Amino acid sequence: MQSKVEKLIQDAISQKAMDIYFLPTMEGYIVSYSVQGQRIIQKEISGLLGQQIINYLKFKGNMSLSEKRRPQLGADYYQAPQGRVYLRYSTVGNFLDQESMVIRLLYPQQTEQLAVFYDDQWQRLEKACLRRGLILFSGPMGSGKTTTMYYFAKKFQEQAILCIEDPVEIQEPAFLQLQVNEKAGMTYPNLLKVALRHHPDIFIIGEIRDEQTAKVAITAALSGHLVLSTVHAKSAQGVLQRLLNLGLTRDEIEQAVQLVSYQRLIPTQTAELKILFEQITAHDFQGSTEISADWGERIEQCYQSGWISQKDKEKYYNG
Numbered sequence: 001m002q003s004k005v006e007k008l009i010q011d012a013i014s015q016k017a018m019d020i021y022f023l024p025t026m027e028g029y030i031v032s033y034s035v036q037g038q039r040i041i042q043k044e045i046s047g048l049l050g051q052q053i054i055n056y057l058k059f060k061g062n063m064s065l066s067e068k069r070r071p072q073l074g075a076d077y078y079q080a081p082q083g084r085v086y087l088r089y090s091t092v093g094n095f096l097d098q099e100s101m102v103i104r105l106l107y108p109q110q111t112e113q114l115a116v117f118y119d120d121q122w123q124r125l126e127k128a129c130l131r132r133g134l135i136l137f138s139g140p141m142g143s144g145k146t147t148t149m150y151y152f153a154k155k156f157q158e159q160a161i162l163c164i165e166d167p168v169e170i171q172e173p174a175f176l177q178l179q180v181n182e183k184a185g186m187t188y189p190n191l192l193k194v195a196l197r198h199h200p201d202i203f204i205i206g207e208i209r210d211e212q213t214a215k216v217a218i219t220a221a222l223s224g225h226l227v228l229s230t231v232h233a234k235s236a237q238g239v240l241q242r243l244l245n246l247g248l249t250r251d252e253i254e255q256a257v258q259l260v261s262y263q264r265l266i267p268t269q270t271a272e273l274k275i276l277f278e279q280i281t282a283h284d285f286q287g288s289t290e291i292s293a294d295w296g297e298r299i300e301q302c303y304q305s306g307w308i309s310q311k312d313k314e315k316y317y318n319g
Contacts, residue, residue: 001056008053009078009103011042013085018105018142022050024098036267037142047098054091054101061089069093075167083108088167106169114144114151114275117266117302121277125152125261129228133258134221136208137230138239144265144275146170146206149228153204156226162198164191165206175204192216205229211247218248221256235319236262236280238289250285257282262291266316268307276302276316291319 008031012020017033029050032041045053058065061074074089086106093099116122128135129152137145150170153161157174166180166188176198178191188205189212195203196216207230208214221227233239239260243253262278278295296317303313 001052005053005056006078009085009087009105010080012103012105013078013080013082013107015040020103020105022054022101024050024094024096024100034142036265036273037140051099054099057087057089057101057103058091061087063089063091068099069097073167086169086171088169114148115272116275116277117307118276118298121261121279124279125259125277126155128259129155129226131258132221132224132226134217134227134229134256135258136239136260137228137263138233138236138260139263140234142265143263145230145263148261148263148275149204149230153202153228156202159201160199161202161204162195162200163204163206164188164195165204169206176200180206188213189216192220196220201225203227203229207231208243208246214243214246214248218252218256233262233289235289235291235295236260236278237285237292238262240280240282240285241287241289253285254282262319264316264319266302266308266312269309274307278319295319 008020012033015033015035017035019034021032023030024047028047029045030041031043031045032039055065058074060076063072063074071090071092076087076089078085078087088104088106089101091099091101137149139145146169150172154172161175163175163177164180165177168177168179178195180186180188180191192213203220203225205213205217205227208217217227217229231239231242233242239262240253244250258281260280263275265273266276268274276298278292280292299313299317302308303310
């Protein structure tokens with residue numbers, strides 16, 4: 001079983017998959033990968049083999065083998081030729097007691113600059129990180145926002161950097177990394193209170209998802225820290241609207257937030273993935289959640305320059 005699972009994981013890595021899915025059907029299991037935002041079916045396997053693979057992975061991930069209905073989370077790693085790839089497991093059973101599993105693959109952190117379409121956007125982020133305040137990253141799952149955030153944080157690794165995540169996605173020995181554990185009372189707000197007593201120079205907050213976390217992030221930014229975090233939204237304007245919805249005032253946002261950076265990983269004509277950003281300051285907020293005209297203009301320029309296909313231009317034009 002070990003060799004079968006390792007072969008499957010290595011195949012997913014060779015295709016640069018972000019996720020591996022084991023989804024039950026009436027006949028067995030469908031195995032598929034998420035590659036560049038697209039779900040690609042790889043094969044169908046028997047129900048017996050599918051359950052054997054899931055049980056093997058659950059054992060490796062320190063999950064309960066007897067629990068097949070309720071949601072479970074687990075973690076492990078795979079030592080690939082290109083470096084250690086961390087695996088995050090998630091299982092849940094359907095109403096027929098058929099168990100499904102999703103494996104998130106977390107690749108080694110890049111040390112070189114990520115590929116971008118426009119250097120001026122990358123330089124704007126670099127300059128923002130030299131100042132204090134809150135920098136917010138956004139984008140859909142698999143858009144590389146956490147990788148981008150960590151890349152800039154590593155530029156300051158001689159300083160004290162403290163991370164709070166759920167879960168820790170990228171292991172970085174130079175950072176003090178704390179992981180949320182709700183059962184143990186290690187919630188985002190509780191860990192943030194502890195973190196402030198450590199007096200780090202830079203905070204990384206995996207995600208701002210509630211009012212309490214948002215207010216602590218604002219407080220840290222206003223007290224002279226560089227704070228990097230992510231917010232789920234469909235545009236840079238949407239990030240600021242999300243903060244308002246979480247209970248922050250416009251004055252708090254304008255004082256603390258120095259840059260919002262929404263991003264997408266877009267395939268080029270040469271099969272390379274490059275990042276396009278939409279970037280605004282808190283003072284640019286117009287009360288909308290729409291993608292900016294600048295985004296559309298840059299996408300059009302990417303197409304006119306022959307960097308992306310017409311299909312991808314249409315797909316990403318609205319964010």
